[in-house]
Amino acid sequence: xxxxxxxxxxxxxxxxxxxxxxxxxxxxxxxxxxxxxxxxxxxxxxxxxxxxxxxxxxxxxxxxxxxxxxxxxxxxxxxxxxxxxxxxxxxxxxxxxxxxxxxxxxxxxxxxxxxxxxxxxxxxxxxxxxxxxxxxxxxxxxxxxxxxxxxxxxxxxxxxxxxxxxxxxxxxxxxxxxxxxxxxxxxxxxxxxxxxxxxxxxxxxxxxxxxxxxxxxxxxxxxxxxxxxxxxxxxxxxxxxxxxxxxxxxxxxxxxxxxxxxxxxx
Numbered sequence: 001x002x003x004x005x006x007x008x009x010x011x012x013x014x015x016x017x018x019x020x021x022x023x024x025x026x027x028x029x030x031x032x033x034x035x036x037x038x039x040x041x042x043x044x045x046x047x048x049x050x051x052x053x054x055x056x057x058x059x060x061x062x063x064x065x066x067x068x069x070x071x072x073x074x075x076x077x078x079x080x081x082x083x084x085x086x087x088x089x090x091x092x093x094x095x096x097x098x099x100x101x102x103x104x105x106x107x108x109x110x111x112x113x114x115x116x117x118x119x120x121x122x123x124x125x126x127x128x129x130x131x132x133x134x135x136x137x138x139x140x141x142x143x144x145x146x147x148x149x150x151x152x153x154x155x156x157x158x159x160x161x162x163x164x165x166x167x168x169x170x171x172x173x174x175x176x177x178x179x180x181x182x183x184x185x186x187x188x189x190x191x192x193x194x195x196x197x198x199x200x201x202x203x204x205x206x207x208x209x210x211x212x213x214x215x216x217x218x219x220x221x222x223x224x225x226x227x228x229x230x231x232x233x234x235x236x237x238x239x240x241x242x243x244x245x246x247x248x249x250x251x252x253x254x255x256x257x258x259x260x261x262x263x264x265x266x
Contacts (some may be wrong), residue, residue: 021117051158060151072159081211100246135160
């Protein structure tokens with residue numbers, strides 16, 4: 001399978017990363033080093049500094065600031081759940097030629113090989129607009145009650161960016177060949193591994209599964225004895241590829257089964 005060549009991946013190839021990285025073969029230290037060198041993470045951190053600078057230039061009072069931070073932090077898991085369930089796991093995106101490459105990059109490749117670090121991180125051209133649209137209006141609305149819409153928007157955007165960095169790091173740990181010590185992280189990893197290697201139709205959360213429980217998509221493996229046949233291809237199989245060939249053309253064909261088993265048979 002060909003690796004998606006998004007702008008940040010092309011930058012990665014010409015900069016410090018001359019080989020592929022797989023989290024199930026990396027140490028925690030190697031992950032930390034790679035994490036802080038990844039272009040998307042660098043972009044989030046730099047933009048969060050800019051947003052904090054904008055807030056310092058035109059701050060909001062303490063109350064709306066705290067409300068904006070809290071609201072952005074609470075809204076983020078819901079936004080992620082909605083996008084993960086109804087966009088990333090959609091089957092309507094690969095059926096439209098102009099969206100096929102985006103769907104492949106933002107989630108199909110990740111499920112094809114869940115431990116491949118280069119495609120674990122979201123693509124900047126999709127994540128940054130999502131963060132901005134998801135939290136800036138909330139911060140602006142809260143701040144506007146105190147005539148501080150700009151400050152509220154700036155601190156909400158900074159919160160969204162920092163939360164994204166936390167989400168991405170936790171997501172990496174869930175795929176790393178590393179057993180977390182904290183019980184909460186152990187539980188997060190167990191649920192997320194079930195999503196990737198047992199049944200993709202559930203456990204959509206990353207740091208919280210509250211929305212899965214609320215919407216009835218939270219599950220334990222024992223509750224679903226049969227493994228999903230689409231857990232690695234998200235429904236894009238040979239039949240789908242014949243009708244909607246664009247993802248297959250970008251991927252060099254259609255692959256099935258566990259990624260490590262595919263490596264052995266290659």
